[in-house]
Amino acid sequence: MKSEPSEFGIDDLKTRKTAHWDGVRNYQARNYMRDMKKGDRIFFYHSSCPEPGIVGIAQVVREAHPDHTAFDRKNDHYDPKSDPDNPTWMMVDVKFVRKLGRVISLEALKADSRLDGFALTRRGNRLSVMPVSDAHAEVVLGLASSR
DNA sequence: GCCAACGTTGGC
DNA sequence: GCCAACGTTGGC
Numbered sequence: 001m002k003s004e005p006s007e008f009g010i011d012d013l014k015t016r017k018t019a020h021w022d023g024v025r026n027y028q029a030r031n032y033m034r035d036m037k038k039g040d041r042i043f044f045y046h047s048s049c050p051e052p053g054i055v056g057i058a059q060v061v062r063e064a065h066p067d068h069t070a071f072d073r074k075n076d077h078y079d080p081k082s083d084p085d086n087p088t089w090m091m092v093d094v095k096f097v098r099k100l101g102r103v104i105s106l107e108a109l110k111a112d113s114r115l116d117g118f119a120l121t122r123r124g125n126r127l128s129v130m131p132v133s134d135a136h137a138e139v140v141l142g143l144a145s146s147r
Numbered sequence: 148g149c150c151a152a153c154g155t156t157g158g159c
Numbered sequence: 160g161c162c163a164a165c166g167t168t169g170g171c
Contacts, residue, residue: 002169026154048169106170124152126168 001058001094002045002128010044010056010099018061018095021129022069023077025089029129033092034064042094043132043140045120046103053105054140062093100144114139 001021003009013019024030042058066087069075082088110121119130132140 004169028154052170126153128168 001042002047004048005046006049009046010096013044013056013058013094013096014099016096018093020067020091021094022067022091024067024091024128025070025077025079026127029127030090032127032129032131033090035131036060036063036092038063041097041137043137051103051105053103053107053109054100054144055103056099057097058094059097060092061095064090064092067091102144104140104143108143109140112139112143 005011008019021033024033038060040060042060043054044056044058045054046052066084067077067082067089069077070079070082070087070089071084072078077089079089106121109115109118115121115136118132118136119125119127120132
């Protein structure tokens with residue numbers, strides 16, 4: 001899952017312990033969130049910042065439920081088309097697990113051929129929520145712990 | 148700030 | 160249903 005650290009970064013999650021992953025307004029990303037199960041682990045990715053990359057791990061603590069920020073006129077992610085009786089947008093709740101020992105930079109992710117096919121590094125990818133295969137997750141965790 | 152890539156909107 | 164115009168994302 002991607003977030004801009006200037007808006008909400010891994011340190012914010014660490015402080016808050018848990019958070020609603022609200023504001024997702026893309027159908028494909030929403031669908032991936034709907035598929036998430038309690039206990040699923042999440043790589044936390046920092047985007048639009050000096051060193052884009054994977055910075056930590058979070059975990060699903062509550063499965064998809066309506067994103068109330070879509071109904072709030074004053075919210076940046078307000079969507080007048082989302083009907084409270086049949087909400088368009090969903091969110092999951094996540095909790096902080098840990099920060100990685102170091103940032104696994106986008107550059108490093110792209111450079112590793114074992115990660116070919118990883119949605120995050122696919123050209124033109126703009127999804128803020130995407131799946132990670134077990135094999136790719138192992139590689140990323142390996143990069144995080146190797147020297 | 149630039150720009151490629153993509154998603155959404157709306158006229159037809 | 161097509162597609163041009165527009166808006167957004169996000170790396171650089």
